[in-house]
Amino acid sequence: MRRTKEDAHNTREDILNAAVTIFSEKGVGASTLEEIAQKANVTRGAIYWHFKNKAEIFDALHERMHRPIVEMLIEDIEKDHPEPIQQLRDMCVRLLMNIEEDAMKRQAMMLFIIKTNYSGDMAIYKENYLAKKEEGKKLFRRYFEKAQKAGKLSKDSNPELLTEAISCYMKGVLHEYLINPEGFNMKKKAPQLIELFLNNIGLNEGN
Amino acid sequence: MRRTKEDAHNTREDILNAAVTIFSEKGVGASTLEEIAQKANVTRGAIYWHFKNKAEIFDALHERMHRPIVEMLIEDIEKDHPEPIQQLRDMCVRLLMNIEEDAMKRQAMMLFIIKTNYSGDMAIYKENYLAKKEEGKKLFRRYFEKAQKAGKLSKDSNPELLTEAISCYMKGVLHEYLINPEGFNMKKKAPQLIELFLNNIGLNEGN
DNA sequence: GACAACATACATACATGAATGTATGTTAAT
DNA sequence: ATTAACATACATTCATGTATGTATGTTGTC
Known part of the structure; x- marks a missing residue:
């Protein structure tokens, strides 16, 4: 039966929210539309009304789930800070902690780093994933x-390489956490791991 | 018809080798026994003669694929070296390079880090994965x-934390490489990334 | 040594269930 | 009255697992 536009919008949201949960638990490939429908309290017919297939659901999720993390970084980098490396250090710790606390962000990371197999039907989304990853790196x-401009990074430092390194490190820490959340004490480890790496960057910090 | 024991053994090996290739391309969940059979030039019947199901193939692969990497580390750590941190540095670089060059090792990493979704039927193998990961960490x-005993590590260093850090970092670098091998120049980046990282966590050469 | 009986190592055929996509029915908004 | 937003029914395909067929290695008996 026909619903209001608001109801239809809510149904679509329910489907997408259900999909995030199922995808991030079971992986995209092993999730079925029936499971997603049940989780959303609708039938598969409703899913097919709103989306062409599973891949289109994934597509709809892609941007929306990256956004909060990207926005967090953008918001932070645009703040004035006398010590940009310290700022980065705090940001990395905060990001890791926040991913643990905020289910949406955690599911996003789980989905894109661990639970999506970018081959077969999903291969077309690898470009999206790589683009988003590159976007994040640019923010780092x-x-x-900023540190270099402020003279807080030694002359022989290479921002490109540092960016690559912190990206790898953050991904590694996240992967370790996501693969076994109960076995990884994020509150304790995030500060330690990040400080260990970022402590010696720009040894003229505070000069 | 009955074959020699050697023939049967060869068939089993062909199946396992085919499975590695298919699994590391398509992911375990999206691989079919028919594909593996075709790759191995046998029928599905042969697979069912040798293995109960897909999971049992994965099980058979598990130990054998970790072994070369673990052995590489064991062999290296047991060598006398006056500078254990330099030794580690060289080992990390060599490991990354070797994973790029050696298809077996690369497929192993691809399979266990990227292409296996440890949920559903595969959840029982997560413990195996975690155990192997822990084994690798112990080697690091x-x-x-060794460095601490040789007085080459400062007194306030924490081997536990350093181990955790290098493990996360290596995983991050590998993940970056494996998700997009064509876009990652391992020969150029591995030495740079490893040197930068170890320098920054206070493991400067010549300490 | 010859040969029959048995068993192995597959190949092929059959059975089934699950998931997807499409067709059709229903009902309420517009 | 029309049509959107679903729910339900139908059709199809695919992958898995099981059953059966085939032919050759192995072993025991004569």
Whole structure:
């Protein structure tokens, strides 16, 4: 039966929210539309009304789930801070902690780093994933550029390489956490791991 | 018809080798026994003669694929070296390079880090994965312990934390490489990334 | 040594269930 | 009255697991 536009919008949201949960638990490939429908309290017919297939659901999720994390970084880098490396350090710790606390962000990371197999039907989304990853790296890079401009990074530092390194490290820490959340004490480890790495960057910090 | 024991053994190996390739391309969940059978030039009947199901193939692969990497680390750590941190540095670089060059090792990493969704039927293998990961970490730790004993690590260093850090970092670098091998220049980046990282966590050469 | 009986190592055929996509029915908004 | 937003029914395909067929290695008996 026909519903209001608001009801239809809510149904679509329910489907997407259900999909996030199922996808991030079971992986995209092993999730069925029936499961998603049940989780959303609708039938598969409703899913097919709103989306062409599973891949289109994934597509709809893609941007919306990256956004909060990207926005967090953008918001932070645009703040004035006398010590950009310290700023980056705090940001990394905060990001890791926040991913643990905020289910939406955690599911986003789980979905894109662990639970999506970018081959077969999903291969077309690898470009999206790589683009988003590159976007995140550019944001990290801005911290180093800011530090360099402020003279807080030694002359022989290479922002490109530092960006690459912190990206790898953050991904590694996240992967370790996401693969076994109960076995990884994020509150304790995030500060330790990040400080260990970022402590010696720009040894003229505070000069 | 009955074959020789050697023929049967060869068939089993063909099946396992085919499975590695298919699994590491398509992911375990999206691989079918028919594909593996075709790759191995046998029928599904042969697979069912040798293995109960897909999971049992995965099980058979588990130990054998970790072994070369673990052995590489064991062999290295057991060598006498006056500079254990330098030794670790070289080992990390060599490991990354070797994973790029050696298809077996690369497929192993691809399979266990990227292409296996440890949920559903595969959830029972998560423990195996975590155990192997822990084994690798213990080997990394031995470098730090060796360095500490040789007085090449400062008194306030924490081998546990250093082990955790290098493990996360190596995983991050590998993940970056494996998700997009064509876009990652391992020969150029591995030495740079490893040197930068170890320098920044206070493991400067010549300490 | 010859040969029959048995069993192995597959190949092929059959049975089934699950998931997807499409068609059709229903009902309420517009 | 029309049509959107679903729910339900139908059709199809695919992958898995099981059953059966085939032919050759192995072993025991004569």
